[in-house]
Amino acid sequence: MIVAVDGPAASGKGTIAKAIAHHHGLPHLDTGLLYRTVGLAVLRAGGDPADAGDALAACAFEEVPASDPALRSEAAGRAASVVSAHPAVRGALLQRQRDFARRPGGAVLDGRDIGTVIAPEARPKLFVTASAEIRARRRFDELERLGLATIYEHVLADIRARDERDAGRDAAPLVQARDAVLLDTSDMDVAAATAAALAIVAGA
């Protein structure tokens, strides 16, 4: 079983994907971390995420530095969103995502284009969303927990800019796959959202 979990920034898709993976004993890939790794490497090298050459040069990494707290920062998320619009970057990261999806035994992947581009054959597909204000509040709380000082209005503006960039780009834009089930978590806490997602998977 390949489970695709797509949705905008801070919709809860990562938490939901982890819960599905745990429940079904499947490996999980947070594909946003791949783009964050590229975005962060460009920033650290003093490059420009909007420059396709700078971004492509940062794609040859072996492993995601998952324990680096900077990977979860707003700066890394913003840079990830910018580098992810370059078709060459998406191409460079495509195969490792496809290989993960097609592992024998199945996998759970979360991102923006899992159900549309990376694994169109995935069943089930979930499209997880929530209002921009609620997503900003969740991201703000998460950043505070990580000890990263921030301002709610900045997080909200950033979420809106990110939605526009992720949905407006030409290369694999954020869009709900036609056969994806919509899960709006605006009025749900983590437990309710997770239960709803597990029910969708069970019914698929």
Ligand code: DC
């Ligand atoms: O899910 P996230 O916030 O960690 O993702 C960071 C950025 O990476 C997001 O704004 C767009 C990009 N991304 C993408 O283009 N395709 C994916 N499958 C995952 C993330």
